[in-house]
Amino acid sequence: MRALITGGAGFIGSNLADALVARGDEVVIYDNFSTGQRRFLENLDGDPKATIIEGDILDDDALVRALAGCHQVVHLAANADVRHGLERPRVDLEQNTIGTFTVLSAMRQAGVDRILFSSTGSVYGEPEVFPTPEDCPFPRQTSLYGASKLAGEGLIQAFCEGYGFAGVICRFVSILGERYTHGHLFDFYRSLMADPTTLHVLGNGKQTKSYLYVGDCVRAMLLLIDGAEPGTCRAFNLGTDETTDVDESVRRISSHMGIEPVVSYAGDERGWVGDSPLIHLDCSSLRSRGWSPALTIEESVARTLDWFDENRWVFDERGH
């Protein structure tokens, strides 16, 4: 099997690429390296089963060429910056919605009809049911990011229905672990490296969310794409059954670093407009397929912080 991974040099993509190659599959890493990192691909250096292509998902022709010989696509490339969507509203539309359409269209041209898509718990907006199941009441979008991912889901579902594609939609909680480079733990660690005496928290510290270890996430993705059936498109929540709040994250980082910062709060229950004060997904549908996470949130946070300690370069080189 040969899989093209858009965003394959990113956090989740590079971990998935390692796992696919480890089980004997071929991978094509397709990434524009805007946030992806060459160093995340070091394990694959010189491996004949891995091909690395620098390209943009909005470049239809380059995608079609890269898809030659592939059997499936894992579409992870996206604008993942939820917080600043309102400052540049067109970015989510282009990178996430039009980008997903372009990937699907290139797949049709290349004769590839199997796709796993990284969606998000943000498509539930501010749900009324917790933990939130995949078939919760039709949600209302609260962020441009969520709206753009919902649009991507709809496109994939329509391609499955209309062209017989096999599709899987993964609605992720926040993912943690090795190569994590985006989110509040990253921001907190960087801030505390620069000044261990104080920490400023967006929101009131009570925002409560679920997290999943990247290794558990990758195992789930492999299970789901292997089980995808032509003409169908199922959506699955990917998360743990636990949640944790921002204050708990601050305690864990402070303890890990051996510091006691003074914490100040912006004060609202949302970190920013469109932020969801509670994300807790019902993952029983995925669990019923035999999957369960190996790590707790506490263990995932510890792995992430250990990895930061050993890879401080990600704080220097990010945004290169």
Added chain:
Amino acid sequence: MRALITGGAGFIGSNLADALVARGDEVVIYDNFSTGQRRFLENLDGDPKATIIEGDILDDDALVRALAGCHQVVHLAANADVRHGLERPRVDLEQNTIGTFTVLSAMRQAGVDRILFSSTGSVYGEPEVFPTPEDCPFPRQTSLYGASKLAGEGLIQAFCEGYGFAGVICRFVSILGERYTHGHLFDFYRSLMADPTTLHVLGNGKQTKSYLYVGDCVRAMLLLIDGAEPGTCRAFNLGTDETTDVDESVRRISSHMGIEPVVSYAGDERGWVGDSPLIHLDCSSLRSRGWSPALTIEESVARTLDWFDENRWVFDERGH
């Protein structure tokens, strides 16, 4: 009040424009006349309260200029050709999703923050609950048209949450009445004018759908946009509590025309891939605001057929 109506020269848009002007509002008809008709605007000829602008919803600058002095937007312009979406998949993306984004973006630039959006019962895909309420289980898309309208809904919701827009989403059933120029009644009537002895039906004739008279639709839209509140975006189903099937439509047309065609069927329960064999929306949310339809489906069909008799030019000039 001054409203810009995208698609204002179309079936619903021109009826809405007449109603707005009749109650003393100003209207800006914004239409690219790809399917809109100059003759639908004859009532407004020379009326100082009506401005007609030929422009495309993908033309950001032209939209911003047209929005000068407007208080609200009724965004109806769209690709409404559900059936041929799979032949040209990019059309729905461009006309419906990117088009809606461009309208919203132009509104921000022009300082207009009130919008009513024409969505569709097709966003429910093939629902499991009938009649289908607005908060039915999170649906799966079955057509590119539905997916593109769902994407438009999400964008509007995110603009309401993020920028304080006042939004209303109308999920229409099929609309009938004066100036109806797209759908199975139109196709059947045209076919039977050319050959009254035979009629070919896509599907098995049992597809069952709900219909609403355009006058009732326009009254509901006025009620809903007048009640829209800043920072909120509610979705409403617009339909009758009745349904009818394709065979019944054939009987009504045949009786109206005084003919007895031999009917042949393509045979499937869906008229085309992505067609929904049953559309029946729960409209109690709209009814709870004091609205109810004045016409039955039978009366709406009769009005439509009478209008065809008096306006056969729509069959000649369509696609001009």
